[in-house]
Amino acid sequence: MTVCIFALLPFGLIAKSYLSQDSFVSLTSQSLENPVWKTKTLWLDKSIQAELKNILSHPYPKLRLRYKISTNQPIESTIWFLDEIGKERPISFAISIKENQIQLIRVLEFRESRGYEIHMHAFTEQFNQVSVSGAGRLNQSIDGITGATMSVNAMKKIARVALFLHTIALSK
């Protein structure tokens, strides 16, 4: 099962675009056998919001998240599109998850003044096969970018959010 979330941007801020959502879905599909995507909506109830706030250290400004589910796979996998502010401006991320592990993570659009390096393959591939540990942290260490701690932290948090939402979506 693959899930996609469409997050709205608060403003039409200038962004450096690296990848479209459709391209990311296609990229994820390459590792699956002809997946069929189905769109659903996940309402962020009190308990979900509480966990999102716990991970992000701020409330998530959405009431629901639309997502797609690929229903024809023997092992369910998910894709998420989420935004998070690094220091001042939102960064758009895409994450695909299978068996509670990150399969792919990409920066779709970057708007911060520092830390664009997080979009580079050498950085994003550190997240491959990463999951959350018992303490709710990522189970592998991620080497950061000097001077761009907040962008790096935003990506690490959004990875945890996606892993959490994956679990919720599969339990629905």
Place this chain on the structure above:
Amino acid sequence: MKNKAIALAVASILSTSTVYAAEPTTQELMDMLTKQQSQIEALQKQLGKTDEKVKETDQKVESSVTAIEESLSTKSASNTTIGGYGELHYNNIEDSESIDFHRFVLFFGHEFTDSIRFFSELEVEHSLAGDGKPGEVELEQAYIEMDLSDDTRMKAGLFLIPVGIMNETHEPPTFYGVERNPVEKNIIPATWWEAGAGFNTQLSDGLSADFAIHSGLSVPTDGSKSFLIRSGRQKVAKANADSLAYTARVKYTAVPGLELAASYQVQSDVTQGALGADANLITAHAVYNSGNFGLRALYAAWDIDGVEAEVIGRDSQEGFYIEPSYKINENFGLFARYNAWDNNAGDSADTEKKQTNIGINYWPHENVVFKLDIENRTGAQDGSGFNLGVGYQF
């Protein structure tokens, strides 16, 4: 007999009536069908209205949710942003004890358009500013930045000079040690800002270049601080702009955890017309973090022309530091830093100062830090002791 006849007659009438009711006429059937057709049409109409109402309700819900989410997003990402950092220090070096809210800083930024923005940093140093007070109110950044293309941006105003590790990134949770390292403080000299115009361009993924034309230093030309670089900062406060300076930097960040950078600066006259002493600064640094291990190393050197600087050995001022660190977990990190610098490197005397710091950072939150380090000063300075600090950023 009479009664029986009456009963038969009544039964006969009732029987006739029953037959009559079970077999309606064609007209009656038509009436019934017409009536039923009307009822079906009425029901269909009602169903249609219900469908429309459901769709209408869906649209209303969608609009409401969208409006609420937009409102929530607007609250969380306004065009105007506020941030800041601060740090309180307790220093105990050679029985000289002091406690000081060293820096209280507020950032204000604003997005004018998609490609034009403003950024500023206002700082109160040492808590109390004014005549005879220990502190200062300083405007450390205030510039307009414009995106010229996807890869190139320009800024104009008052900005931090692109040199070294700490000059542009010095929020307390981002570095080890209570006090900033003395090499960047006394040689570069961080924190260093000037007024002018700067360009940043991304040459390729992980390779960027900066170039800036800006106001220059104005070092004292007599007294004990003569030609001391740190004393030359004019802080863009009615600054002498007789002689400008030019700074270029290249930075390589293509490997996660690694930053390599080098800067070169030309000061056309660090005395701003008083003696005519041009100067060059070169800096180079490396930052590498892999897993729990970290390493920072920096070298910086000034070469100042002119007999006046040469006579007192300040024609050459240089220093370096190396700082290995180990992060025990997300909350605790250990470090050691060896610093050596000499603001009189041009003379034959042994004027090099050395300082070693060993300590620990504790982050209860990624943006909050408590620090402790032991300090040992040697070389052309003496003293040992310890420092305690707490810092934050948001």
